[in-house]
Amino acid sequence: MARTMRRLLLLALLTPLPALAHSDLRGSQPADGSSLAAGPTELRLSFQERVQLTLWRILGPDGTEQPFPRTRDLAPRAEHLARAPELPPGEWRMEWRAISADGHPIGGTIRFTVQP
16 A cells, blocks of 8 residues: 555656746837837737736836826736827836736836937
8 A cells, every 4th residue: 555655646746747837928019129210109018828917007218107098907818909108209118017827927128219
């Protein structure tokens, strides 16, 4: 009996569990590190799988948040879209936070420049 229990325990320890991977950001508009001739007209976050977006904001050159119209719906989606506000020339940061499909928090920052 003890030998069978040891075998079962060993088998359980050696059997790989399914991976619980966090969703990754596949792309954004504007793209990270991009330099734009004019401010973007659309903001987009595209993920590998559906995520629940909990924070999405744009911070200007002086660190102030620039409001833009976006849905407050927390339904999980693989792609989140919003109309961009008018962004004057300068260095901008688009910050986001989300809850991945596996329940873990994820987030990031996209930096872009609007040229004069």
